[in-house]
Amino acid sequence: MPAEPKPLTFAIPKGRILDEALPLMARAGVVPEAEFHDKNSRALSFATEASDMRLIRVRAFDVATFVAFGAAQVGIVGSDVVEEFAYSDLYAPVDLAIGHCRLSIAEPVQGRGNDTGASHLRIASKYPNITRRHFERQGIQAEVVKLNGAMELAPGLGLASRIVDLVSTGRTLKDNGLVESKVILEVSARLIVNRAALKTDERVAALVERFRALVADMKAAA
């Protein structure tokens, strides 16, 4: 008799994407145990209705890291995170067409474009790699100050002349006297897999096909 296969680990992000991802995951047969929905739970790892799959719920950036290192075989994360890391062992085969937003440059309404023509810009962002690459392509040397949140504070306090941040409704920018000046990346959630796991574990390939078919159905129905 063959040994029980090691359970698959499916990594999903806290926050924004999760509410839209759960119904899609359910249609693909990935349904977490009840404790997952208990807001007081301190658990990080959860069983699912399938005995050979567990979920981990971690920060979006960490979803990519767990999958890239093969500690999770499958995950769901925004294309912003996929682009930021550019891990070679991470493959993003399915655009799930949920979690839409954009990664944009924003700057103060007052004094807009004051730094245009400057040979050196200071930009605050949670996405140093994407930001640096974007400005490099434009021949502008950008010093990126990495922040983990509250980017919107940076221009008003003189930390940076612009920010690069996720924008959804634009309300947070407006509340902080900022205006979106350029979209760098249209973002949506992706199914991601570890490349080695995809080659060696049939269950990973099967999951990819299930999600791919689901998205095709959704598009046909829309």
Next chain:
Amino acid sequence: MPAEPKPLTFAIPKGRILDEALPLMARAGVVPEAEFHDKNSRALSFATEASDMRLIRVRAFDVATFVAFGAAQVGIVGSDVVEEFAYSDLYAPVDLAIGHCRLSIAEPVQGRGNDTGASHLRIASKYPNITRRHFERQGIQAEVVKLNGAMELAPGLGLASRIVDLVSTGRTLKDNGLVESKVILEVSARLIVNRAALKTDERVAALVERFRALVADMKAAA
């Protein structure tokens, strides 16, 4: 008549340290407006009872960044964050004797020490710089996988053989089958200031003296 001085910006971290820091700040005359305590507020910046000071509430790592770049002149943050960044423009003159915890190495209870003697370790941590320095001093080459949270998952999923993380009660480690094997750093909250601001703005020097006196009083009363 001299111009009104620019308001000082005081940066404080969300989370763990804040509850202990607020009473101390109040005794130093730093009292945020009521909205600060409104859990539904989306504001990032707050007035205080002093017309020439405002508060910003950001992530702990970002407190250090705002102060190091002079976007905030003063802040409160754990010594873990001060050590991790080692910013030359950030000065931490007062140990506030609150927010005590420790930065420790932890590893699985089962298989403890299995990696001892290995010439190469993989460690998951939110503190890549402190971790790398610690293992270098021991002559061990450590590959640090940077995670932003949920470090405790890493050993069980094969992402790393050990983690370096903040430990307070040790309960989270225990819940995840881990044991604290070495303390790297005893952590407490520090008053931090921007070095240039300390030299050029008397209000910053006065704040440092006020906090220093408060801590001395607390110690005398203990």
